[in-house]
Amino acid sequence: MPITLERPVDTTIHDISANLCRATGAPLRVHGRLTGPDGAPVCLVLGGISSDRAVASSRNETGWWPAQAGPGRAIDTDHWRILSFDFLADEVKPLPTTSDQAHAILALADAAGIESFSIVGASYGGMIGLALAVLAPDRVERLLVISAAHRASALAQAWRSIQRDTVELALQYGDGRAGLDLARRLAMTTYRTPIELESRFYDPEPDCRDANGVVAYLEARGREFAARVAPQRFLALSRSMDEHCIDPGRLECPVTYLAVVEDQLVPPEQIAEAARSTPMGTLKRLHSLYGHDAFLKEDAAISAAITSFLGG
Secondary structure, eight states: OOEEEOOOSBTTEEEEEEEEEOTTSOEEEEEEEEESOTTSOEEEEEOOTTOOSOOSOOSSOOOSOTTTBSTTSSBOTTTOEEEEEOOOOTTSSSOOOHHHHHHHHHHHHHHHTOOOEEEEEETHHHHHHHHHHHHOTTTEEEEEEESOOSBOOHHHHHHHHHHHHHHHHHHHTTOHHHHHHHHHHHHHHHHSOHHHHHHHHSSOOTTSTTTTHHHHHHHHHHHHHHHHSOHHHHHHHHHHHHHOBOOGGGOOSOEEEEEETTOSSSOHHHHHHHHHHSTTEEEEEEOOTTGGGHHHHOHHHHHHHHHHHHTO
């Protein structure tokens, strides 16, 4: 398999890439990153569909999880080496499965000479972590799954189907990004909780950040997402989440599940089901008014969970 190492970004960050072969035999390029000192234990870090290889912030860019990854953080890049990657998306037809994503990660690990690693995965990243632990049990040492389970819930599938139909209808009219804007607005109402939205947007202070109301908030989130994500990429990853399904009874490593009690998208009962079916499964619960987005908002609680998991 042809492997290339791209030019280092700085002294502790190295971008890596590898080739996969598709079912047709055509090569598929996979891009990832290593952040942290050579020789340190490796932690694969995976987030939601909006995340990418930039986990920790650097002098050149802002990472998607700076509260948890970086020097002195829960995933301390002075002592851990983070492996991350850019998800496969619409370049894989008809869609990239979570198992496809797992194969891509293994190709990157091989490119970097990494034999085994721990995994911290949240949301879609937690699904991929579970698929990877089933696919390569000899390489996954332990797994922390935050707000993800062994399968997609029916309600989550229902919400995502409406989002995809909105994007696909807009594509038919030649404005896929407008459809993606609307789909993201709907998605935000599933990520958060009624309690949070009510507390923020019912009678806010005139000069506060939420003074323009919930509609303006959703419009801003939709515009921002549509400006940086292609509609086709969103459709592929949304379908991938709905198709995800693994047998937790096949998991051989210790798995810690963290369920957010108020999560509408991945109900805590579903995560509890996964934990009960996992031979070495442990379930932890967290209360948060941020619901599914708790992994991005509850900095102290998520940091404590990761620190405990990694043995810090």
